Amino acid sequence: MLNLPPRISSRLNSSQFANLHTFLVAARHLSFARAAQELCLTASAVSHRISRLEAALSMKLFQRLTRQVSLTDEGERIFEILQSAMGELSEALEQSSQAEIAGSIALYARPSVAQCWLVPRLADFIERYPLVSLDLRVGNDNVDFRTRKIDLALYYANGEFPGLTSQRLMRERMAPVCSPEYAQRHRLLENPQNLSNCTTLHDSLAWDHAAYDAEWTLWAEQHNLLAALPKRTLTFDRSDLSVTAAMSHAGIAIGRQQLVQKRIDRGELVLPFGGFSQCGHYDYYLVHPPLSVVPKRLQVFMNWLRECAQEDEAFS
Structure with a gap:
């Protein structure tokens, strides 16, 4: 007797697969209009497909509001299942018969860590995995994985990511840095009280909801130097820009060790008040x-990132 596979439920027959795909796109955008643009349909056609799917499944997938839609609890559940299934299918299709590691990775990163730490190392990854394409995007906002096709994000943060999977890549420590000329001009070496005569350079978007002077305040509180912080400041929206300004003698910046150590080693920057220290929990x-199966291309990329981080931490 033949062992036949079970029949697909009559509620989900072959005519519903196009509707399921339409639902997946609409749920990702939380907009019938934007889903229509991606699918080259009208918003009305998207709405009709969703309605037919809801009727077939005997469940409501969206709450229709005046100018927007939101997923119901059932809609969220179906959306998560579909995302997981499509991810596994894409992974299976991308692997060659020789099981070579291939495909594309969309990475979102904070600008400073991308510029100063990641990009200089990418040649090694490309040499190891020539069939993996990397699409690197940068920004200061947390990416919405639902609406943007991003596989992985690299953040400087406190480790709180509700609803997402996270792992610490490497620890960070900080200390004031400036050019040797600036330190000499302001007599800063081992004289932190002279900080009050300087210009402090700030990364005003160091992490989510950070005050413009958050890093300087953390460091100054730890070293009992809040009263010595000067009134004269320059602010940037990237840590690497504040450090570049420090190298050009514009002032003194908070340097993150992972991003500035090589410049210190080359003599482009100095640590006028001593070494790096852990300030806060960033x-x-x-x-x-969350992924039920992590694609091989993504797994090898994360392993490579951890390898790079471990090498750096071993020398710090």
Whole structure:
């Protein structure tokens, strides 16, 4: 007797697969209009497909509001199942018959860690995995994995990522840095009280909801130097820009060790008040949506990132 596979439920027959795909796109955008643009349909056609799917499944997938839609609890459950299934299918299709590691990775990172730490190391990854393409995007906002096709994010943060999978990539420490000329001009070496005569350079978007002077305040509180912080400041929206300004003698910046150590080793920057210290609970994290199966291309990339981080921490 033949062992036949079970029949697909009559509620989900072959005519519903197009509707399921339409639902997946609409749920990702939380907009019938944007889903229509991606699918080259009208918003009305998207709405009709969703309605037919809801009727077939005997469940409501969306709450229709005046100018927007939101997923119901059942809609959220179906959306998560479909995302997971499509991810596994994409992974299976991308692997060659020789099981070579291939495909594309969309990475979102904070600008400073991308510029100063990641990009200089990418040649090694490309040499190891020539069939993996990397699409690197940068920004200061937390990426919405639902609406943007991003596989992985690299954040400088406190480790709180509700609903997402995260792992600490490497620890970070900080200290004031400036050019040798600036330190000499302001007599800063081992004289932190002279900080009050300087210009402090700030990364005003160091992490989510950070005050413009958050890093300087953390460091100054730890070293009992809040009263010595000067009134004269320059602010930037990237840590690497504040450090570049420090190298050009514009002032003194908070340097993150992972991003500035090589410049210190080359003599482009100095640590006028001593070495780096852990200030607060901010480190670098790899973040992605929960995945039942992590694609091989993504797994080897994360392993490579951890290898790079471990090498750096071994020398710090």
